[in-house]
Amino acid sequence: MNEVTWTLINAKIYAENGLIPNGFISVTKDKISAIGTMDDDVPPSGGSVLDVQGRTVVPGMIDVHIHGAAGADVMDATPEALNQMAVALAREGTTAFLATTITQSPENIEKALKNAAEYIKHHQTPGKAECVGVHLEGPFVNAKRKGAQPLEFILEPDVKQFKKWQEAARGTIKLVTLAPEEPGGYELAAYLKETGVIASIGHSDATYDQVMEGIEAGISHVTHLFNGMRGFHHREPGVAGAAMLRKELNVEMIVDGIHIDPRSVRLAYQQITSDRILLITDAMRAKCMKRGNYDLGGQKVFVSDRDARLEDGTLAGSILKMKDAAKNMIEYTGCTMEEVIQITASNAAKELKMDDRKGSIRVGKDADLVVLNPDLEIYLTICRGEFAYQQTQEE
Numbered sequence: 001m002n003e004v005t006w007t008l009i010n011a012k013i014y015a016e017n018g019l020i021p022n023g024f025i026s027v028t029k030d031k032i033s034a035i036g037t038m039d040d041d042v043p044p045s046g047g048s049v050l051d052v053q054g055r056t057v058v059p060g061m062i063d064v065h066i067h068g069a070a071g072a073d074v075m076d077a078t079p080e081a082l083n084q085m086a087v088a089l090a091r092e093g094t095t096a097f098l099a100t101t102i103t104q105s106p107e108n109i110e111k112a113l114k115n116a117a118e119y120i121k122h123h124q125t126p127g128k129a130e131c132v133g134v135h136l137e138g139p140f141v142n143a144k145r146k147g148a149q150p151l152e153f154i155l156e157p158d159v160k161q162f163k164k165w166q167e168a169a170r171g172t173i174k175l176v177t178l179a180p181e182e183p184g185g186y187e188l189a190a191y192l193k194e195t196g197v198i199a200s201i202g203h204s205d206a207t208y209d210q211v212m213e214g215i216e217a218g219i220s221h222v223t224h225l226f227n228g229m230r231g232f233h234h235r236e237p238g239v240a241g242a243a244m245l246r247k248e249l250n251v252e253m254i255v256d257g258i259h260i261d262p263r264s265v266r267l268a269y270q271q272i273t274s275d276r277i278l279l280i281t282d283a284m285r286a287k288c289m290k291r292g293n294y295d296l297g298g299q300k301v302f303v304s305d306r307d308a309r310l311e312d313g314t315l316a317g318s319i320l321k322m323k324d325a326a327k328n329m330i331e332y333t334g335c336t337m338e339e340v341i342q343i344t345a346s347n348a349a350k351e352l353k354m355d356d357r358k359g360s361i362r363v364g365k366d367a368d369l370v371v372l373n374p375d376l377e378i379y380l381t382i383c384r385g386e387f388a389y390q391q392t393q394e395e
Contacts, residue, residue, distance in 0.1 A: 060095025193218025
């Protein structure tokens with residue numbers, strides 16, 4: 001039997017089977033090897049011990065929609081860019097993510113996919129957020145709802161093109177955003193479902209009835225609720241109405257107080273519930289950087305202290321951190337910590353079919369852990385058994 005690598009003690013642990021008010025977690029290599037209470041159990045001997053002094057431990061967060069961070073972008077198509085993102089994301093409590101592309105030329109998308117596949121399969125190490133696949137956002141979107149997706153590269157949904165890209169990605173594309181009402185949309189949604197890829201409706205002008213057709217075909221996910229979609233109208237519920245009503249759909253939300261008004265966040269939370277919400281950042285390369293001009297999909301983006309916008313004022317992704325999305329969600333809705341864990345970790349892990357190793361704290365799962373201070377800021381992030389970030393006294 002392998003010896004324990006290290007143990008966290010005196011922790012408030014939100015474990016898969018319930019809250020442990022004063023417990024310990026032992027890790028052996030990259031897996032959780034023991035969980036218990038300080039009152040009733042003796043932590044395994046061996047390895048180093050870290051007393052977290054009553055701080056809260058939750059599962060590492062999973063961001064299924066992120067374009068970039070810390071000056072790097074998925075479309076840079078270099079291993080260095082993905083590595084830079086993986087290091088930066090751990091600082092905000094994210095321990096796994098889908099590298100998200102943007103509408104671009106087919107050649108540039110293919111380069112980004114090949115790079116992501118190479119990085120995922122050969123260049124990942126513990127101690128930073130794990131890239132667990134690719135989210136293909138565009139180019140199969142509706143020009144009317146393009147948002148910050150470059151118009152000149154938008155294509156009609158095409159199974160043949162997707163097959164080519166999935167081959168280039170070596171099967172790592174896990175989620176695809178598309179507009180099902182566009183020609184070929186329902187066929188692509190059906191093919192995605194058939195091949196085990198999540199089909200998401202986004203940048204779509206679909207009516208409620210068209211969304212229903214999309215669900216029949218294979219749509220099971222909604223990209224950034226309220227943004228880049230036909231909104232709710234009392235005579236036409238649209239994509240937003242379908243997201244709130246249809247239990248077949250998991251729903252992304254960018255909870256930065258800008259993309260969705262806090263009152264609309266509360267409305268959506270009460271209707272959709274934590275069972276179907278996934279918090280995402282949709283962040284671009286300027287996250288963690290100073291204000292100024294940056295690039296997104298070949299477009300100039302101005303980043304202030306609050307948001308990122310194209311020259312015409314269109315929101316261009318975000319500079320949101322997952323830890324702040326979680327704090328905002330609690331502030332806007334009053335949701336519980338158990339619900340926060342659902343919407344930042346376990347729902348994504350289940351949808352990606354990786355809940356056997358991620359999304360909750362249980363013996364045998366990956367040691368992807370986040371230790372929170374009382375103010376819910378990050379004290380420590382552990383990615384697959386290795387310390388990825390620890391707060392310093394100066395922070």
